[in-house]
Amino acid sequence: MDLNLRKAILANVSDNSQEDLEATIVDAIQSGEEKMLPGLGVLFELIWQESSSDEKEEMLSLLEQGLQK
Structure with a gap:
């Protein structure tokens, strides 16, 4: 079975609102x-x-700062 995880994830959230995405x-x-x-x-x-x-x-920059904590 050919499963494209990237496509599956995007399809799962494609109709989500900003609030849904944040949640x-x-x-x-x-x-x-x-x-x-x-x-x-x-x-x-x-x-x-x-x-x-x-x-x-x-x-x-934010990633670098977060890694230094």
Whole structure:
């Protein structure tokens, strides 16, 4: 069976509102379940692809700061 996880995740959230997306992200982080990491990765990939260079620099700065804590 050919399962494209990326497409499945995007299809699962494609009709979600901002509130739904936020709830999904918060739930994934709060649950701490490893199985949620691929979904967060796909959402981050989409954010990255849609971000400007300045926004990418800001995200990288925030990631760096978070890793130093």
